[in-house]
Amino acid sequence: MIAHRSADRLAGLGTTIFAEMSALALRTSSINLGQGFPDVDGPGEIIEAAVHALRSGRNQYAPGWGVPELRLAITEHQRRFYGIALDPELEVLVTTGATEAIAAALLALVNPGDEVIALEPYYDSYVACIALAGGVRVPVTLRAPDFRLNLDELSAAITSRTRALLINTPHNPTGSVLADDELRGIAELACEHDLVVITDEVYEHLTFDGIQHRPLCTYDGMRDRTLTISSAGKTFSFTGWKIGWATGPAPLVTAVMRAKQFMTYTSGAPLQPAIAEALALNDAYYEKFRAGMQSKRDRLCAGLESVGLTVFVPGGTYFVTTDIRPLGFDNGYDFCRQLPDRCGVVAIPHEVFYDDKQAGRPLVRWAFCKQDQVLDAAIDRLRNLHVSPPGAGH
Numbered sequence: 001m002i003a004h005r006s007a008d009r010l011a012g013l014g015t016t017i018f019a020e021m022s023a024l025a026l027r028t029s030s031i032n033l034g035q036g037f038p039d040v041d042g043p044g045e046i047i048e049a050a051v052h053a054l055r056s057g058r059n060q061y062a063p064g065w066g067v068p069e070l071r072l073a074i075t076e077h078q079r080r081f082y083g084i085a086l087d088p089e090l091e092v093l094v095t096t097g098a099t100e101a102i103a104a105a106l107l108a109l110v111n112p113g114d115e116v117i118a119l120e121p122y123y124d125s126y127v128a129c130i131a132l133a134g135g136v137r138v139p140v141t142l143r144a145p146d147f148r149l150n151l152d153e154l155s156a157a158i159t160s161r162t163r164a165l166l167i168n169t170p171h172n173p174t175g176s177v178l179a180d181d182e183l184r185g186i187a188e189l190a191c192e193h194d195l196v197v198i199t200d201e202v203y204e205h206l207t208f209d210g211i212q213h214r215p216l217c218t219y220d221g222m223r224d225r226t227l228t229i230s231s232a233g234k235t236f237s238f239t240g241w242k243i244g245w246a247t248g249p250a251p252l253v254t255a256v257m258r259a260k261q262f263m264t265y266t267s268g269a270p271l272q273p274a275i276a277e278a279l280a281l282n283d284a285y286y287e288k289f290r291a292g293m294q295s296k297r298d299r300l301c302a303g304l305e306s307v308g309l310t311v312f313v314p315g316g317t318y319f320v321t322t323d324i325r326p327l328g329f330d331n332g333y334d335f336c337r338q339l340p341d342r343c344g345v346v347a348i349p350h351e352v353f354y355d356d357k358q359a360g361r362p363l364v365r366w367a368f369c370k371q372d373q374v375l376d377a378a379i380d381r382l383r384n385l386h387v388s389p390p391g392a393g394h
Contacts, residue, residue: 009131016124017352021336028340031370031378033300034348036172036318038369042237043285046278053270062269064261066094066245073276074245078228081204082215090250093257096267097242098202098231099125104260105198105227105246106133106164114163119149121353121360123172123200135163139355144323144363145312147176151185158189164196165189167216170203173353173365174321175314177211187219190226196252197226202244205235205286207316208294217248227252232275234318235289237369243268243275293318293368296375300368303379318369321350325362327385332364343384 018035025032041047058067065071071088078084086092095101102125110116112134118126120139130137140154167186169178178186190197197216204213217226231244246256297313301320305311310323329335332349339345350363368375 009134013128013131017348018124021346021348024337024340025346028344028346030340030344030346031374031381032346033366033368033370033375033378034336034346036234036367036369037239038237039371039374040237043278043281046236046238046274049277050271050274053273058270058273060269062094062266062272064266065257066092066266067269067272067276070094070243070245070272070276070279073279074247077279078215078247082218084215084218084247086247087250091247091253093246093253093260094266094272095244095246095256095260096264097233098200098229098244100242100260100263101229101231101244101246101256102126102166102198102200103129103132104256104263105229105252106130106135106166108255108259109196109198109227109252110135110163113161115159115161116164116166117154117157117162118166119168119171120355121173121350122166123168124353126166126168130166136161137355138162141354141356141359142171142174142176143359144321145310147171147174147312147321149178149182149185151182151189154186155189158193158195162193162195164198166198166200168200169216170201170207170213170314170316172203172317173319173348173350174312175317175319177207177213177315180214183214183216184219186216187222191221195225197222199226199228201228201230202234203317204230205290206293206318207290208297209315211315213316224249225252227256232278235286236275236278238271238275238278241268241271241275243271296368296370296372299372300366300375300379303375304366304382307379307382307385318367319365320368322364322366323362324364330362332361336364343381345378345381 021034071092074092075086075088106129110133114135115138116130116135117138120141199216227248233239301311312321336349348365350360354360
């Protein structure tokens with residue numbers, strides 16, 4: 001008899017919630033406000049740049065570190081927006097999306113038994129990647145209604161076994177953007193305890209209401225201990241292209257490359273030069289993009305509030321979080337499983353992003369990176385919840 005048993009490190013890692021809910025959306029022909037991808041493509045000129053690359057013979061393996069023009073464009077992007085100086089040859093690595101960068105970083109920097117502190121609720125790949133690296137996940141919880149970081153709790157979570165901090169800002173799923181005092185506190189603790197910090201900044205250009213994103217690596221003492229990760233998917237609405245990057249001091253980036261070279265090695269050869277052109281788009285593109293998403297945020301928040309949900313307005317990202325208890329529900333997972341059949345809308349339960357299940361149980365995440373008419377149609381469908389049988393969804 002063949003023993004069909006997976007490795008212990010995969011224990012508890014089932015199908016990602018995004019695959020589950022997107023499959024449910026297809027089965028029920030529901031409006032998908034669950035998975036965070038836009039329903040329109042990004043700039044046409046960037047698509048044409050990819051077409052040109054395809055037709056110009058750039059279809060074989062790209063260099064493992066990424067094509068030179070993209071590494072240079074990433075370097076210029078960091079200088080242009082944040083005043084960060086990088087060596088494109090040694091301090092910039094192109095990856096297959098930010099998810100691979102995070103996975104490779106954890107595999108490269110975390111030994112079995114090392115503790116990795118992450119902000120809870122966390123994007124689900126963090127749980128898997130820490131487990132695959134043999135690390136021990138230590139959550140520090142951002143709690144409703146404001147989802148701010150408690151620096152005393154962060155300090156208390158650090159032990160002699162702590163190897164790294166995994167910081168996500170703007171934060172998915174809460175939409176919280178870490179403030180200056182929070183980032184400064186993280187920097188002080190990282191320096192005090194000599195920790196490596198991995199920062200996931202994929203929503204760096206999606207901050208609202210005048211809030212400005214500031215990379216953690218720009219704080220005192222952080223330049224040589226921070227690995228900064230971002231990607232093109234969210235900023236340019238090409239999530240399927242999976243072009244990401246990691247930047248930082250050469251020893252950290254080189255370590256990530258050592259792991260990454262045995263994963264994909266390279267990918268997206270004709271898409272990389274196109275993203276190089278995208279990063280060089282003028283300020284008007286970035287400003288229009290941010291303003292358009294803020295308008296969508298406001299539209300969905302108003303709609304969800306009109307349905308009767310408690311809405312926590314996000315400072316950034318694609319997502320808005322709600323408390324479902326005003327509608328008579330108290331279990332977000334059950335609520336989201338029933339929602340497609342009951343009214344034809346898909347959302348994501350926060351509970352799957354938490355170790356502290358009670359903190360996440362009544363919360364649900366909705367994506368607003370959709371066309372206005374889609375958001376409006378989803379709200380119209382949600383109004384049907386008012387005629388649901390009493391007690392359903394509890």
